[in-house]
Amino acid sequence: MIRETLTDSRQEILRTAARLFQQQGYDATSMNDVAAALKLSKGGLYHHFQSKDEILFNLMDHAMTITQERVVNAVRGIADPEERLRTLIRLHIGVVLSATDREITVMLHENHPLPPALRKKINSRKKDYIHFVENLVSEVQRLRQSKGNVAPRAAAFALLGMINWIYQWYKPDGMLQADNLAKQYTEIFFGGAFQ
DSSP: OHHHHHHHHHHHHHHHHHHHHHHHOTTTOOHHHHHHHHTOOHHHHHHHOSOHHHHHHHHHHHHHHHHIIIIIHHHHTOOSHHHHHHHHHHHHHHHHHOSSOHHHHHHHHOOTTSOHHHHHHHHHHHHHHHHHHHHHHHHHHHHHTOOSOOOHHHHHHHHHHHHHTHHHHOOTTSSSOHHHHHHHHHHHHHHHHTO
C-alpha cells in the first residue's frame, strides 16, 4: 500500500512538472514552482526526486516508454511492411498530438538541459527508435523495389523530423485535423521516399 502511494505521488509530480515545463520551459521552472503547484514543501518534493534533472530524465524516459508501447509494440505484429509503416506514421502523430501525454512535447523540446550521463541514456532509446524506423523504411524500399537515391537513414530522420515538429504549429481547432494530417504526411512521405 505504501509503495502504491509513493508511485502515485511520483506520477503526480511528473504530471505537474510536465505541465509546467511545457507552459514555462524547463529553465524558467524551478523546483519551488513544482512544489507550489503541488502544494508540497520543497523538502516533500525532494523526498521523491533529488533534482530537476532527475524529474526531466524521468519525463523523457516515460515519453520513450509511451512511444515504445503505443507505436513500436503496436506495429510489430503487422506482417506487411508498408502497412506497418503507414500505421507507424499514424500512431506516432497520435502520440505527438496527445493532449494528455505532455512528456512527449517536453522530450521533443527540452533535450539540451540533461546532464551528459542522463542524456546518453535517453539518446540510446531514441537511437533504437530511429533504427527501428530506418529498418522499416528499408523493408518497404525492398518490397517496392524503389530505384531512388533516398537512403533509409535519411528517410527515417526526415519522417521523424516532420512528425516531431507538429507540436510546434498544430492547433486542434485549425484546418488540419489529426486524421487528415496523418493521411497527408503518409502521402508526402511515401511519394518522396519510395520513388
